[in-house]
Amino acid sequence: MRPGELIASDRGARASRPDDLHQAWTVLEQVMDPEVPVVSVVDLGIVRALDWANGHLQVTVTPTYSGCPATEVIEQDIRAALEQAGFAEPALKRQLSPAWTTDWISASGRERLRAYGIAAPLGSSNKRSLLGEPQVIACPQCGSSHTEVLSEFGSTACKALYRCCDCREPFDYFKCI
Template identity: 80%
Template sequence: MQPGDLIASDLGARAAAPGDLDQAWQVLGRVMDPEVPVVSVVELGIVRALAWDAGHLHVVVTPTYSGCPATEVIEADIRQALEDAGFRAPQLERQLHPAWTTDWITSTGRERLLAYGIAPPLGSANKRSLLGDNGSVNCPQCGSAHTELLSQFGSTACKALYRCCDCREPFDYFKCI
C-alpha cells in the first residue's frame, strides 16, 4: 500500500443521495428469507435499521436467533442485493441485543406465512407464549382451531410441528420468541 491509496472499506464511498435509504429499503424488501422464501428480511423484522455512514450504506441486522444457520446466507444475500442495486461496499452490522422477537414480523409477513402454510405466531413474545401457552393455533390449510402439537420443534428451531385434527394435515407454527 502506498501513501494516498484507498483502503478497501473506502472503495466506492460517496455522499448519500436523496432517496438512497428509500431505495435500499425497497431492495431489501425483495430479499427473501432462505428458509421461508415467501417472506422478506424486512417483513421478518431482521433488518433493524439503515443509515448512511462514512460514505456507505450501513445495515443493522438481527438474526432470528443467535445460532440461526442461515445468518451468513442472509447477510450475503443482503450484501449482494444492495451491491447489485448500486450500493458499493455496504457495511453490515450484526446486532444481537436486543434479541429478535416475533413481535417484529410485519402484518404482511404474517399474512405471507399463513398463505405459505405456516401458522404465524399468536400474540406476542410474552412469558405465557415462551412457556408454551399459545392458545389455539389455527390450521393454515382449513382454518380449524382443532389442532394438536406433535413436536415443540418443526422444520427449524423457531417452528413447532402441529397437525390439524379436522383436515389431518401437518403444519409448522412459527413460535413466539
C-alpha cells in the first residue's frame, strides 16, 4: 500500500447527511421478500436497525429463522438497492439474537399478506397452541373462519397449508414464531 491510498473499507466513505437514515428506510421499504414478493423487508421486520459508522451505512438484519434459504438473497437485494440509491458499500450485519418473531411484521405487512392470499399470523408468538388451544385462522379469500389445517408444512418452513371449508380454496398461513 502506498501513502495516500485508501484501504478497501474506506472506499466511498463520507460523513452522514441529515436525511441519510430516512432515505435508507425509504429505499428498504421497496426491497421485497423473494418468497413473498408483496411484503418488504421493512414490513417483515427483518431490517432491525440502520446506523452510520465509519463513513458507511450500517444495516442490521435478522433473518426469519437462522436456516432461511433466502437470507443471502435478501442481503444481496438490500445491498444492491442501497448502492443504487447512492450508499457506497453499506455494511450488513446479520443478528440472530433476539430471534425474529412474527410480532415484528407491521400492520401494513399483515394486510399485504392477506391481500396476496396468505393468512397473516394471529396474535403474538406466545406459543399458546402448544397448550392445546386451537387457533381460528380466517380465510384470506372470503374471510370465513371455518377453515382446516391440511399440513403443518406449507410452501416454506414458516408457513402451514390450510383450506377454507366454505369457499374450498387452499391458502398458506404464516405461522407465529
